[in-house]
Amino acid sequence: MVTLQASASERGALRIGSGAGFADDRIEPAVQLVESGDIQYLVFECLAERSVALAELERRRDPARGYNPWLADRMTAVLPECARRGIRVITNMGAANPRAAGALVAELARARGLRGLSVAVVTGDDVLDRILERPDLPLLEREGTVGSLGDRVVSAHAYLGCEGITHALSQGADVVITGRVADPSLYIAPLVHEFGWDTSDWDLIAKGACAGHLMECGAQVMGGYFADPGHKDVPGLADLGFPIAEVHPDGTFTISKLPGSGGLVTPATCTEQLLYEVHDPSAYPSADVVADFSEVRLDESGHDTVLVRGARGRRRPDDLKVSVGYRDGFTGEGQISYAGPNALPRARLALDVLRARIEKQGIASGAARYELIGVDAVSRGIGPGTGSACDLRPGLGTAGPDRLNEVRVRVAARTDTEDGARRIAHEVSAMWLNGPAGGGGVVTSVTERIAIASVFLPRSDVTPSVTFAEV
Amino acid sequence: MLLHALAHARSGDKGNVSDITVIAYEARDFPLLRGLVTAERVQRHLAAFLEGGEAGEGEVRRYELPHLGALKFVLEGALDGGVTRSLSLDTHGKCLGSLLLGMDIGDDHEPESESAPELNPEPPEPPEPPDSPQWSGTRTSHGTRR
Numbered sequence: 309m310v311t312l313q314a315s316a317s318e319r320g321a322l323r324i325g326s327g328a329g330f331a332d333d334r335i336e337p338a339v340q341l342v343e344s345g346d347i348q349y350l351v352f353e354c355l356a357e358r359s360v361a362l363a364e365l366e367r368r369r370d371p372a373r374g375y376n377p378w379l380a381d382r383m384t385a386v387l388p389e390c391a392r393r394g395i396r397v398i399t400n401m402g403a404a405n406p407r408a409a410g411a412l413v414a415e416l417a418r419a420r421g422l423r424g425l426s427v428a429v430v431t432g433d434d435v436l437d438r439i440l441e442r443p444d445l446p447l448l449e450r451e452g453t454v455g456s457l458g459d460r461v462v463s464a465h466a467y468l469g470c471e472g473i474t475h476a477l478s479q480g481a482d483v484v485i486t487g488r489v490a491d492p493s494l495y496i497a498p499l500v501h502e503f504g505w506d507t508s509d510w511d512l513i514a515k516g517a518c519a520g521h522l523m524e525c526g527a528q529v530m531g532g533y534f535a536d537p538g539h540k541d542v543p544g545l546a547d548l549g550f551p552i553a554e555v556h557p558d559g560t561f562t563i564s565k566l567p568g569s570g571g572l573v574t575p576a577t578c579t580e581q582l583l584y585e586v587h588d589p590s591a592y593p594s595a596d597v598v599a600d601f602s603e604v605r606l607d608e609s610g611h612d613t614v615l616v617r618g619a620r621g622r623r624r625p626d627d628l629k630v631s632v633g634y635r636d637g638f639t640g641e642g643q644i645s646y647a648g649p650n651a652l653p654r655a656r657l658a659l660d661v662l663r664a665r666i667e668k669q670g671i672a673s674g675a676a677r678y679e680l681i682g683v684d685a686v687s688r689g690i691g692p693g694t695g696s697a698c699d700l701r702p703g704l705g706t707a708g709p710d711r712l713n714e715v716r717v718r719v720a721a722r723t724d725t726e727d728g729a730r731r732i733a734h735e736v737s738a739m740w741l742n743g744p745a746g747g748g749g750v751v752t753s754v755t756e757r758i759a760i761a762s763v764f765l766p767r768s769d770v771t772p773s774v775t776f777a778e779v
Numbered sequence: 780m781l782l783h784a785l786a787h788a789r790s791g792d793k794g795n796v797s798d799i800t801v802i803a804y805e806a807r808d809f810p811l812l813r814g815l816v817t818a819e820r821v822q823r824h825l826a827a828f829l830e831g832g833e834a835g836e837g838e839v840r841r842y843e844l845p846h847l848g849a850l851k852f853v854l855e856g857a858l859d860g861g862v863t864r865s866l867s868l869d870t871h872g873k874c875l876g877s878l879l880l881g882m883d884i885g886d887d888h889e890p891e892s893e894s895a896p897e898l899n900p901e902p903p904e905p906p907e908p909p910d911s912p913q914w915s916g917t918r919t920s921h922g923t924r925r
Contacts, residue, residue: 357793358863449794533789539804540787576787576802579847583800585791587853589842602844636864675859677866686869688827691881720866759863762794 315348320557322502324495324519326550327386327399328352329526331359331376335385337527337550337569342389344566345552349498350390352382352399353491353524360488361633361758363404364463374405375412383416383483391422391482398473398494402485404463406431410485410777417483417779425779428481430472432772433488435630435765439464447632448762454632457761463633466765469595469624470507472772473497479774488631490595492520495553503557507596514599514621515559521592521599522563522581522616526550529563529581530612531571544570564613575606578614582606595628597621627764636759637673640721640729642736642752643681646744647714654744655680655715661743662719662735671731676721685718716749722757729754780886786812788876795836797828797857797872799879803848812850813843815884821852824882825875832856852879 325347327338331354341347354376367374376382379401390397402409410429417425439445443455454461465488474497476484486494496516499505505512522529530551531542542548549569555561565573582601586592590602600620609615646655659678666672679685719736723729733752740750782801785808791798801816803809818841822829829837836856843850858872859865 449796536787539783575847576804579802579849580787580789580800582847583798583844583849583851584789585793585798586851587793587796587798587840589844589851602842603846605846639866675866679868681868686867686874687878690825690827690878718868720868722866757864760794760861 314346321554322349322499323347324349324351324498324523324553324555326351326353326523326526326552327382327397328354329524329528329532329550330354330356332378333526335378335382337548338382339385339389340566340569341550341552342386342393342395347395347552348502350386350395350397351494351498351523352397352401353494353526354378355400355403355488355491357631358633358758358760360404360465360631361463361760364633365758367404367408368462371405372408375403375409376401379409380412380416383413387413387417387425387483388420388422391417391425396477396481396498397483398486398497399484400486400489400494402429402487404434404465404487406485406487407775407777410775413483413485414777414779423779425483426479426481427483427485427777427779428476428479429775429777430468430476430484430486430489430772431775432472432770433465433468433486434463435466435770436461436464438765438769439630439632439763445763445765448629448764450761452761454763457632457634460634460636461632462635462758464630464763466628466630466770467595468628468770468772469493470497470500472774474501475772476774477501479776481776491524492517492594492599493596495520495523496596499555508623510597510621510623511619512559512621513597513624514619515561516555517592517594517597517599517621518582518601518604518616518619519553519555519561521586521601522578523551523553525581525584527571528584529577530565530573531577534577534580540576542570542572546570559619560615560617562609562613562615564610567612573612573614575608575614578606578616591622593625595624597624626767628767628770630763630765632761632763633758634761636757638723638726638729639755639757640723640732640752641719641755642733642750643716643718644736644739644743644747645714645716645749646747648746651715652680652683652712654746655717657744658717658739658747659719662717662739665735666719666721666732669731671723671728672721673724673728674722677719679718681716681718682712683715717747726754726756780884780888781880782812782816782882782884783880785884786880788880790871790873790876792858792862792871792873795856795858795861797854797875799852799854799876801850801852801876801879806848809845809848811888813845816850816882817841818852820882821854821879824879825854825857828857828872828875829854
């Protein structure tokens with residue numbers, strides 16, 4: 309394959325683009341990075357904690373599915389140009405069915421005449437059989453064992469490290485499709501492959517993990533999920549792009565963006581992402597390393613460019629974290645709005661009526677929430693405008709709840725059965741003709757809950773393997 | 780004055796644990812925030828999310844990163860079981876950081892200049908032993924539930 313772009317060794321650094329930061333991320337920014345980002349790798353991170361369990365249920369319904377629903381769209385958008393430019397693609401969009409995802413990508417490549425493209429599939433993260441053999445395994449951060457989840461367990465996936473991907477790259481893979489892999493490992497793998505990093509050089513691997521951590525949420529490091537008008541303004545949010553990491557062989561790197569794309573890269577945007585979902589900043593564990601971000605320095609080294617230095621690391625954990633998905637009953641939910649004069653008292657009356665009807669029938673098996681969107685649903689009453697002390701302070705909260713011009717009732721309740729959840733939702737629908745005056749905009753839903761518990765499994769019980777799909 | 784005037788925030792979630800980063804806009808305000816936004820005050824401000832859980836839930840830990848002007852709060856059991864189980868409209872607790880910025884920190888604050896760290900100063904020489912982190916931020920733990 310003809311490579312149009314300079315290799316990592318030619319330029320002394322590797323440029324990796326983020327193609328996605330979550331399952332439903334935008335597609336166009338990845339295309340822009342491929343066309344103008346001068347990147348050698350494009351990484352799509354698309355698996356949240358629960359996604360793989362939901363994908364597993366989909367795979368059981370249809371053995372040809374169970375991968376990210378945007379896989380074909382994303383690959384169709386970038387693959388021909390990636391192939392032309394020699395940009396290698398790494399993604400966990402395989403979710404619960406990496407083999408089917410690999411076959412689909414190979415088929416797409418064939419249909420576009422990309423003969424010779426090498427599509428690798430990394431498996432081994434599905435450890436359901438091993439977990440079920442070990443009912444004594446304790447659940448993390450809560451009471452109970454795998455056995456206590458009984459026959460409700462539907463999936464178990466280990467967070468693999470970088471080794472499967474690096475092996476695939478060493479075999480010449482142009483596209484690497486995985487299921488569950490620790491998010492930073494998707495970015496560590498190309499660094500290990502290109503620079504020949506020793507995977508037991510913990511400081512070096514931690515620098516790769518730091519780059520991966522900053523990149524794995526896509527636009528979040530460059531002004532996505534950041535704008536607060538008048539306080540934190542983000543230029544061109546509508547045209548927000550995705551970030552580029554330029555990593556040097558010693559592990560120092562910059563985060564930057566395409567000139568002309570929306571967003572911004574500053575120490576502030578990078579600080580939010582560096583510490584995002586990190587608990588102890590000096591000990592952030594993942595499959596390849598325990599990273600220490602506590603002395604990381606973020607320096608503006610150019611326009612929309614931040615230089616990142618100072619991550620260190622310690623030996624990787626001996627065990628791999630495993631997410632166990634299990635069926636956890638159902639949720640029934642309904643919402644209805646009230647507006648105009650006296651909206652709030654009518655909404656409160658609606659809640660009282662709903663609570664009385666639901667409690668009388670005993671259909672909510674466990675917890676239930678009766679709340680008002682616009683008053684206390686996401687805030688639980690914290691802050692100004694909700695009757696708190698802040699309302700008495702001038703200039704802080706002038707819209708007391710009694711003056712609300714519209715408010716939305718929300719009822720959500722947990723049930724053991726789907727029928728119970730239907731009946732919860734049905735009670736909210738019934739407010740059309742059986743509640744206070746002027747209710748509108750009823751929306752209801754019935755959802756089976758797939759919950760996640762975590763366990764540790766010894767690394768020796770998990771064997772990544774790499775296969776290649778025929779193009 | 781609300782915390783929102785001096786700092787920005789981002790919330791994350793892992794299981795039933797919420798994490799909130801509070802970041803000073805200006806380096807000179809960090810010592811003030813460090814003094815005012817304690818783990819206890821965060822626990823009180825967000826009590827509606829932290830109370831009523833099981834043992835060990837409701838705990839708030841704080842980590843300090845002065846060179847980044849940042850405080851990290853880790854809130855155990857704040858997410859009604861976590862994104863997969865919560866009945867909340869905001870199952871991830873993504874709004875918690877913004878709610879924390881609504882904390883009233885009083886008015887009349889003199890800028891504290893004497894001990895303000897420079898944001899992103901030159902990094903020190905990398906310390907040698909990776910097994911003993913040099914970072915010395917206090918880990919404030921509150922096991923008691925109110």
